[in-house]
Amino acid sequence: MKYNEMIERYIYAVTKNLTPKTRSDVAKELHSIISDMLDERCGDVLPTEHDVRVVLTELGKPAELSEKYNPDGGKYLIGGLYYTKYKLVLKIVLISVAFGMSLAGIITTIMEQNIWYIALAQWFGTVFSGLTFAFAFVTILFSFFYHKGIKIDTQSDSPDDLPPVPNEKTTISRWQPILGIVISVVFVVVFLVAPQIFCVLFTENGEFITVFNLETIRSTWYLIIFFAVLGIIRESVKLIDGRYTRRVMNVSIVTDLLSAALSFWWLTNKKIINPEFVRRMTELFIGEDEAIGRVFANFQYLFLGVIVFALVLDVITAIIKSLKYAENSENGIMHA
Amino acid sequence: MNYDEVVSGLILELRRGTLILLVLNQLKKPMYGYNLVKQLEESGIPIEANTLYPLMRRLESQGLLKSEWETGGAKPRKYYALTEDGSIVLERVKKHWYEFSENVNLLLEGREDEIQRND
Numbered sequence: 001m002k003y004n005e006m007i008e009r010y011i012y013a014v015t016k017n018l019t020p021k022t023r024s025d026v027a028k029e030l031h032s033i034i035s036d037m038l039d040e041r042c043g044d045v046l047p048t049e050h051d052v053r054v055v056l057t058e059l060g061k062p063a064e065l066s067e068k069y070n071p072d073g074g075k076y077l078i079g080g081l082y083y084t085k086y087k088l089v090l091k092i093v094l095i096s097v098a099f100g101m102s103l104a105g106i107i108t109t110i111m112e113q114n115i116w117y118i119a120l121a122q123w124f125g126t127v128f129s130g131l132t133f134a135f136a137f138v139t140i141l142f143s144f145f146y147h148k149g150i151k152i153d154t155q156s157d158s159p160d161d162l163p164p165v166p167n168e169k170t171t172i173s174r175w176q177p178i179l180g181i182v183i184s185v186v187f188v189v190v191f192l193v194a195p196q197i198f199c200v201l202f203t204e205n206g207e208f209i210t211v212f213n214l215e216t217i218r219s220t221w222y223l224i225i226f227f228a229v230l231g232i233i234r235e236s237v238k239l240i241d242g243r244y245t246r247r248v249m250n251v252s253i254v255t256d257l258l259s260a261a262l263s264f265w266w267l268t269n270k271k272i273i274n275p276e277f278v279r280r281m282t283e284l285f286i287g288e289d290e291a292i293g294r295v296f297a298n299f300q301y302l303f304l305g306v307i308v309f310a311l312v313l314d315v316i317t318a319i320i321k322s323l324k325y326a327e328n329s330e331n332g333i334m335h336a
Numbered sequence: 337m338n339y340d341e342v343v344s345g346l347i348l349e350l351r352r353g354t355l356i357l358l359v360l361n362q363l364k365k366p367m368y369g370y371n372l373v374k375q376l377e378e379s380g381i382p383i384e385a386n387t388l389y390p391l392m393r394r395l396e397s398q399g400l401l402k403s404e405w406e407t408g409g410a411k412p413r414k415y416y417a418l419t420e421d422g423s424i425v426l427e428r429v430k431k432h433w434y435e436f437s438e439n440v441n442l443l444l445e446g447r448e449d450e451i452q453r454n455d
Binding site for chain 1: 368369370374384385386387389390393405411412413414
């Protein structure tokens with residue numbers, strides 16, 4: 001590995017978990033100090049790889065230096081490096097839950113023509129329990145990541161073992177996981193609180209026919225929440241690592257497989273689609289349009305297909321990009 | 337008993353606050369980090385770069401130091417200097433240090449009768 005590459009990797013390892021505000025400044029400062037230390041050691045002679053290794057070792061393990069730079073550092077339930085990301089994810093999840101529940105509440109009130117103050121009281125109850133659950137879940141998740149992550153971070157002691165700086169193709173922008181969390185939380189919340197939002201209005205007698213079997217949806221609430229939980233775990237790991245690491249790949253594979261299995265089981269074993277909806281839709285498309293009617297008769301498979309397609313896409317992206325990133329790091333080591 | 341370990345632990349605790357006092361004092365005139373490391377080292381106060389840099393950053397966030405990137409030279413360097421608030425704090429801490437260390441020395445030498453009480 002060229003010595004410049006070793007320095008870049010070291011600086012990246014120290015700064016990757018700092019807040020965006022301090023990251024570039026600390027990186028610049030580290031560049032300047034490493035350069036000063038090399039000058040001190042080598043004088044006018046060009047530094048060798050060995051010199052760089054000595055200087056970086058003198059500066060200390062990246063994870064320890066990173067802790068020192070982090071004002072929140074220390075031993076906590078969720079410590080310094082993970083705390084900023086915990087706050088971000090918590091904010092996103094809580095806002096999404098509140099938003100999704102408000103949306104669901106409004107829909108329910110309009111559709112069921114409830115008395116507004118009773119609806120409001122009910123809404124407060126659901127929002128409160130929803131937010132409490134979301135808060136507890138995100139906190140437990142990140143405290144788990146933190147205590148496990150510390151071990152992973154300090155494993156690479158020598159400057160030679162540091163992971164490479166990701167290029168544009170293997171970096172995960174912050175917005176992607178944020179959007180992922182928002183979508184999965186809002187979707188699940190709406191689905192859970194107001195599944196009647198998915199319905200068809202038959203104009204002849206002005207009645208709403210819901211697509212889903214509301215009772216089944218309500219009785220399988222834990223499966224739906226588990227679906228969101230898997231999504232939040234996957235996106236949080238992406239947010240923490242910020243690049244397609246092996247960890248992101250493994251977590252994506254496991255959570256996506258679980259989600260697919262869960263959707264398969266949920267959609268095929270449970271009577272999730274309202275039989276009334278299937279009957280009415282097939283009635284609607286008779287004769288020439290029979291094919292369309294058949295699509296509605298197998299509506300749960302269509303639904304399953306969309307979900308599985310999205311999950312497969314996610315797994316493939318994660319695998320390809322992680323392998324590319326791993327290849328980068330091997331190339332780096334081969335240069336040495 | 338592992339004396340070395342206990343002694344170095346105690347020395348670390350003793351040094352922690354003292355180093356902050358020294359860093360503030362030396363930065364009455366602007367200096368970049370590595371310069372300060374060398375200067376302290378030459379004065380018999382070794383400090384590791386990985387301790388000093390985060391420390392200066394923390395003091396800056398407390399408003400005791402200010403910093404500026406100097407890009408004119410061969411390589412960019414971040415100069416730190418004491419702020420006005422910092423110099424007020426420094427003077428007060430220094431005053432405390434003189435009294436405190438004097439009393440500590442008297443006590444350590446068994447001359448407690450010479451300690452002047454402020455009350």
